[in-house]
Amino acid sequence: MTSLAADQPAGAAPEGAATHPLSRLTAAEIDAARDLFDAHGLLGPTVRFALLALEEPAKDEVLAHRPGAELDRRVRAVLLDVTTGACRSAVASLGRKALDEVVEIDPAVDGQPPILLEEFIAVDEIVKADPAWRAALARRGITDFDLVRPCPLSAGNFDFPGERGRRMLRVLSFVAHRPEDHCWAHPIDGVVAYVDLIERRVVELIDHELLPVPEEEGNYDDPEYVGPIRTSLKPIEITQPEGASFTVTDDVVSWENWTFRVGFDPREGLVLHQLSIRDGDRDRPLIYRASVAEMVVPYADPSPVRFWQNYFDAGEYLLGQQVNSLVLGCDCLGEIHYFDAVLADGEGRPRVVPNAICMHEEDYGVLWKHTDLFTEAAETRRQRRLVISFFVTVGNYDYGFYWYLYLDGTIQLEVKATGVVFTSAYAQDSEYATQIAPGLGAPYHQHLFSARLDMMLDGTGNAVEELDVRRVPVGPDNPYGNAFTRKVTRLRSESEGARLADATAGRVWRILNPTSTNRLGQPVGYLLRPENAPALLADAGSSIARRAAFATRHLWVTRYDPAERYPAGDQVNQHPGAGGLPAFVAKDRAIDDADIVLWHTFGTTHFPRTEDWPVMPVEYCGFTLKPSGFFDRNPTLDVPASTGGHCANGSADGDPACH
Template sequence: MGTGLRRMKASAILVACATAILAPGRERNGATDEAGASGGSLSEAAERTAASGGAERQTRSAGSMQAPDPAAASSPRHPLDPLSAAEVTAAIAALAKAGRVDEFALYPLVTLEEPPKALVLAWTPGQTISRRAFIIAKQGRSTFEAVVDVSHGEVISWRRVDGMQPGILPSEEWTAAGRIVFASQDWQSAVRKRGIESYEHIVCVPFAAGDEAGGLDERLANVVCFDSSDTRNFWSRPIEGLIAVVDLNDHRLVRLVDTGVVPIPRGPADFTAATAGPVPEPRSGIAIEQRPGPGFRLEGQTVTWAAWQFHVRVDPRLGLVVSMVRFLDRGTARSVLYQGSMSELFVPYMDPGSGWSFRAYLDAGEDGLGKLAAPLEPGRDCPSNAVFFDAVFADDWGEPYTRERAACLFERSAGDVTWRHFEAVNQQSDVAPRTDLVLRSVSAVANYDYVFDWAFRQDGTIAVSVGATGIAQVKAVSSGTARESTAARPAYGRMVAPHTSAINHDHFFCFRLDLDVDGPQNSFRIDRLKTTRLDPGSPRQSVWTLEGHTAAREQDARLRMEMERPALWRVINPAVIGPLGYPVSYELRPGMNAVSLLAPGDPLRRRAGFTNFHLWVTPYRADERYAAGTYPFRRAHDDGLPAWTSANRGLERTDLVLWYTIGFHHVPRAEDWPVVPVMRQEFELRPFDFFERNPTAGPPR
């Protein structure tokens, strides 16, 4: 397989990892790992694994540890540009040169260490900048954090992180988990009871074990396996009732949980063009073209379009990161958003059974939304007028690779209008057609695909949306249909195919929004709409009015959406007063949403404490980036936002960060099988007294 394993496409990561488990060997810089098994029976796989001595890590060649000239790894670039391949190599080489790591070290995260915000805001193009990398390294059983100056090849800081662990590494540990399982005679016996004699098409996936599985300092994973012998959609063929708990540090099977044989569903589950059959198409095709070329300008990672300017990168953990967002207002570039990105994603499943109780995923912190960015398909994921961005990441061994087409940028005109008015008196119509600039990335996280869009509109609005699609996670059941008596007890899921129950679950997406409304010194305003009773002499009994206040401290700004107590949420700049006497502001305008229905003390909910509120507001701190904490793997503590806001810090006239969570409950339906149509949620950041008037209506006349 060669180095292709380390540079696999995100959209095929599960299949690729399964192939790695089954392959006869794989190369790492010329060293071949013979521990993987291929072809034949399960017992033969075990024999080969034992004969190999379980060797799972090979010494990388000396050449891969040599840094390029540090000066070549840094050049006058934008300070928020992602790390280049040369910078990734320089960072890892600096750690090796300093004696901090050896050839067996693994690297869950290698990303840009952003310069201090004040320096970024003061930076001008062409100015020389010092470039740094932030690294999480796993050396043996220990986890370390490092900051490396890649401009000079120096290790700035190095510290061990006790009691916390990174998520499962997608290549090294996925492969190891499969080998551990295949080598177990107990597991082999269990799958034989289920009629499986050959492992050639068995796909095994490791998930973080629940906190009840053992000590939180243990690196435990629950391995779930599937049979892909007759379908590409292996998620439809779970080997139900069989969970292998493996220790990824000691490379051993801790225990095997077998709750009994449930037949593997065998109904149709493929959805490729070849198997789906004819799909109704529009009678006339729609072609999109921009003959003069795109209407935006790209300078490196900086985008200029209409009145907007912003910087974009794809972070290995966060995915799309939009920074330095400004709006050109009559010749003045006004700051709106210093930085916006996803922060964390929480997907808990609602089945308390032994094979399901642990299934609650923090996909950004445990897997990495950027690393799992799918290569976008021109003309399918993005229209034909799109421009694409590649992204450079570090693999599990710290070697750089390129994810092609990790994001796309395009102008979208869907026949919508920004505004319009028809005046019946003179029969005149005025219409402003709407064109958006859309930045898109898709993260393929196990069975689900998430479509992230940032849409910049001409009226100063930024619309952020996320769409969930992919394959529902299903459970094999004895019932063939919902009419059978056992199908409805208990109601943890719904039948989507014979002997196939899709389990109820949630999706919660937390966005980090560092708004700088005409500068960083802002306050947070809550304006509640309330019913006001009128005097008896009034022709009306009541109206609604606004009752507003400025949040003084963090606990004043932990907010939930309430239909009967609606409110406007705004970031204001009290030092900048508009021509009508109001402070300039931007409003966070929510869309559809949901609240967590898990009990407050439920360990799954405690892992994702950010779901307790729809909105949190904190003072800016550079080290507060991840809503569930830096290390959510198997954690059952109130890390991240609940811990930070317990300090109840002040919020007035300071640099503010908003943390907004979109959530929805997914009750599966028949139409969600075999592939889920996109379910989309959205919120807006929109100007509120920021401009003198509608910026798309032209200057005052």
């Protein structure tokens, strides 16, 4: 990369500027950013915004901020000339009207900017104009190209001759029987087009084998296909007659001792900032910043047509840009608070996505309960959680990201994967796909997410211990063989902080503050409980293992650096690999009693079922953060008993409370 900078005279902040360093970008700020980059000669008729986002200040600056203090609101843009392929990253100050940095991106070394919406649209025209592609489809009996749906997919990086530095997509195709027919049921297998987006042409066509195009339709929204709709389900109404228990002020949410700021990033989507919990008369910080910083979907089919299939949905496609508008009664139930998302399009103009983030409360069953043998006291309290969620659609798949905050201090992230599985023609007895309908296959794949957790338990000096259960052999101190205990391993440096989960050892990781103790003198802490699903299954020498190295470990612990935001690097699209976490941990900085960031890999390995077709019931994955010695005792003793109307269907004695 090469770096340039320019100093400009200070100016007034643009109209509509925010009042906090982490406030979400407004439409006025996006307009001001575009005007600023234009004024500095960085734009033109063929230059597009591949990304425009808030350039968040360093943590110490944010923590030092006081209400009413002057702000230096800065933005970062990734700019792409769609006719030459030239690209650069630029940082500018909206208030000072200054261009602080311009970095030229070398696509051959640094990777390509994210894929633009207009490039997806262009692919349809490019491949349909290619004579070899048309001939390949004609060999398969397809001549009505209006009903063919070319599917543009990220190209990856395999160091093929002629591809280094070339901006590309690889294109598989599907065909619909009519415009409203879902084309995923009819993959045109055996042929793939390699498209140069700058030259706007097919540079290579793989025409591997002739396979039948599956004929059966999969129109899950067609009553004729679905059959009669069941009528047995009675309505469930979620009501809160007195309203919700949370308050929202300038994107700051307060709910049952919890406080945090809602953010939204075009790459990561929903971000939770400065998450803290009130304990007595103290507001105690827990996490400075929490987000899903990357996800990768690697496929297992090694065939010449599909070996390259792997997608980074954040770095290549921008999760936040794919956000849905949520619908009351379908996506969220109850007393709902919505947040809109304001995002920049390819021209750098603001677009508003209504109801992009949903927030509501949910009853979550029993919080604690005991019926005492001696006193005959019987007490029950109910758990409740606050839900902050958003949904995205990336091609065929839909993902819901749900952050849960509980009354007892537990934090949970749950990802819901649904939508339509990616399909292929099914080869008999395939080792790498499931037959989900006659002649229709669904290749095996993984969905692997990287949660970036910038921890701040009672301050910025934190540490991590790995806790494993340990059997104790029979001996003088364990004569009957019943003993077991825990092995504790303190992670001292970044090289020690790259870890794998181990279900056989009951492995969890404890984040602690060595200088903050509970009333028993123990360091306060939180447990990170993984789900113990497989990490990346591709061979260690593969292209995807180099590019998605973050997914080869379930945990990474790094020293905080404001420039280290993304586990697979800044420009993921067509990056050659070893970016992000491998480069971060190569510094081998100390992580004991330090300002640290945890990167947790979680997800699912998907062997599709027939029940996943034609639309997939939700598959769940996630992780939990649970207090461990953080509080002096159960923090929910003050939760009131529920009223009788909510815990019994008419009690005989009319008892008004749930005791």
